[in-house]
Amino acid sequence: MQQVKDEVWWVGVKDWEIRRFHGEEYSTHRGSTYNSYLIRDEKTVLVDTVWTPFHENFVRELDEKIGLDHVDLVVINHAEQDHAGSLAYLMEKIPAVPIYCSKNGAVLIKKHFHRDFNLRVVKTGDTVDTGRNKLVFVDAPMLHWPDSMFTYVAGANVLLSNDAFGQHYASYSLFNDQVDAAELYQEALKYYANILTPFSKLVRAKIRELTGLKVPVEMIAPAHGVIWRDNPLQIVEKYDQWASDYNEGGVVILYDTMWGATRKMAWAIARGLERKGVRVKVYNTARSDHNDLVVEVFKSRGVIVGSSTINRGILSSTAAILEMIRGLQFKEKVAASFGSYGWSGESPAMIEDRLREGGFPVAAEHLGVQWDPSTGDLKACEDFGEAFAGVL
Ligand code: FEO
Numbered sequence: 001m002q003q004v005k006d007e008v009w010w011v012g013v014k015d016w017e018i019r020r021f022h023g024e025e026y027s028t029h030r031g032s033t034y035n036s037y038l039i040r041d042e043k044t045v046l047v048d049t050v051w052t053p054f055h056e057n058f059v060r061e062l063d064e065k066i067g068l069d070h071v072d073l074v075v076i077n078h079a080e081q082d083h084a085g086s087l088a089y090l091m092e093k094i095p096a097v098p099i100y101c102s103k104n105g106a107v108l109i110k111k112h113f114h115r116d117f118n119l120r121v122v123k124t125g126d127t128v129d130t131g132r133n134k135l136v137f138v139d140a141p142m143l144h145w146p147d148s149m150f151t152y153v154a155g156a157n158v159l160l161s162n163d164a165f166g167q168h169y170a171s172y173s174l175f176n177d178q179v180d181a182a183e184l185y186q187e188a189l190k191y192y193a194n195i196l197t198p199f200s201k202l203v204r205a206k207i208r209e210l211t212g213l214k215v216p217v218e219m220i221a222p223a224h225g226v227i228w229r230d231n232p233l234q235i236v237e238k239y240d241q242w243a244s245d246y247n248e249g250g251v252v253i254l255y256d257t258m259w260g261a262t263r264k265m266a267w268a269i270a271r272g273l274e275r276k277g278v279r280v281k282v283y284n285t286a287r288s289d290h291n292d293l294v295v296e297v298f299k300s301r302g303v304i305v306g307s308s309t310i311n312r313g314i315l316s317s318t319a320a321i322l323e324m325i326r327g328l329q330f331k332e333k334v335a336a337s338f339g340s341y342g343w344s345g346e347s348p349a350m351i352e353d354r355l356r357e358g359g360f361p362v363a364a365e366h367l368g369v370q371w372d373p374s375t376g377d378l379k380a381c382e383d384f385g386e387a388f389a390g391v392l
Contacts, residue, residue: 001038001065002174004227005219006156007133009038011062013050016170021082026194027291030187031170034082035223037160038062039153042131043072047151047160048223052085059090068093073120073128075135076101077149077162079108083223088113100128102139105147122149136215140164140206142199157218164206165235167191167225177230184226188235191224192242193298194291197328200243207240242298245332250279251388252296255306256286256315261340261372262308268378269304269338269367272385278302278392280385286317290324297325301392302334303360305351309341314350322351326358334391335360338367338384345370363391 002010012035021028034050036058044066050058062068068090076084076099087109091097098118101109106119128135133155140148143164151160167187171179196203220228220235228235251273257263266282273280281300283293297303303325307318314322337351348366355362367384369377 001061004037004174004221005158007039007041007130008153008156008158008221009040010035010174010221010227011038011046011058011065012036013054013058014170015051015054021168026168027289028168029289030168030183032168032224033170035221035225035227036083037221038066039130039133039135040066041133043128044070045073045075045128045130045135046071047075048077048083048162049086049090051082055086055089058086059093062090063093071097073097074099075151076105076109077151077160077223078145079105079112079147080145080163081112083162084109084112087117088115091115091117100137102137102141102147102149104141104145105149108145108147138210142202143206144195144199152215152217154215157216159217159220159232161220162223163195164203164222165220165228165239166222169225171226174227175229176226179226185238187225188238189242189298190291190295192239193295194328196243197298197330200245200331203239203243207236207243210236246298247301247333248299249301249392250281250299251302251304251392252293252300253280253282253304253306254285254293254297254318254321255282255339256284256308256318257340258308258310258315259372261369262306262338264373264378265338265340265367265369265381266306268373268381269385269388272382272387273389274385275382276386276389278389285321286315290321293321294324294328297330297333300333302336302363302388303355304336304338304388305355306338307347307351308339309345309347312344312346314347314354318351319354322354322358326354329359331359333360334363334388336362336364336366336384336388338369338381340369340371340373342371364388
């Protein structure tokens with residue numbers, strides 16, 4: 001239990017050892033935290049809980065520190081298990097305590113827990129006086145679930161933003177000015193690229209709405225990672241940039257290969273791009289972390305994907321990353337595909353289709369090479385890279 005500011009306290013869990021999140025979908029190289037907050041005012045308010053495996057410790061410690069009988073109300077900003085997972089166990093101890101949540105939150109809480117909690121539905125602008133502070137609720141649907149909501153603590157002027165502005169980053173320290181800024185931004189950007197990209201239009205609208213309120217925001221306290229205490233609006237400005245069809249220029253080439261032919265093609269394409277002064281990165285999709293590759297796609301202006309043809313299709317590691325980037329629906333990027341084959345050669349055209357499904361304009365006709373590339377084939381790959389540089 002650690003004081004955040006005035007009556008706002010952190011009562012979360014630091015999960016130092018977690019390395020996969022959302023099942024196995026998201027790599028968490030630096031662990032994560034599940035940030036629960038306590039407003040210790042004339043009323044005592046618990047905002048969000050922690051992930052299910054930690055429920056017993058979480059509730060016991062809360063009881064030891066403040067006494068569960070003192071909790072007057074609970075706010076659930078978001079019903080996903082990493083934040084609401086301890087709710088059922090907690091409410092067994094304090095069943096009459098009201099739970100404040102969004103309209104969609106009430107539906108999701110019922111669908112997850114199948115119990116009759118004392119739910120109080122709130123919407124943007126609704127408030128609860130806690131004494132010195134006032135809670136102001138702000139709906140934030142699809143940032144990143146339909147139920148997502150922010151709670152602004154007026155008085156302490158702390159925005160409890162749940163997933164928004166978070167990072168999967170476990171650190172001993174609680175605040176942004178106490179951790180390595182480069183690590184922090186790596187994790188914040190990875191979080192945005194992998195989780196929030198599809199909702200960028202809504203992110204931009206929510207930022208306009210929040211800044212339009214003209215309320216003082218002295219800290220932004222998300223539900224994962226560190227709290228933005230030093231210049232808290234820096235992460236809002238970053239989100240505004242990231243949500244605005246972000247790229248840093250350059251090209252990323254993603255490929256997988258059976259016997260090295262597609263790898264040779266990848267490097268020849270990279271040479272062509274480099275010759276035109278384009279910054280290029282090359283990754284084997286079978287040997288790279290896919291969430292890190294999503295970050296590289298997010299940062300790039302151009303994306304070129306290659307795979308050998310196997311069983312009339314795409315190698316599985318490349319197919320997997322294509323499925324991830326299809327769902328994320330990146331904007332303002334251009335793409336192309338390539339690959340070697342033995343006889344049927346479907347892979348490059350199939351990759352092209354997947355890229356189109358992901359919203360990428362395909363800027364060059366796919367390039368296939370039969371068996372191992374000859375000197376002439378490699379020259380064609382270099383030309384392919386040079387031509388692609390022209391459409392960036
Ligand atoms: Fe951190 Fe959407 O849960």
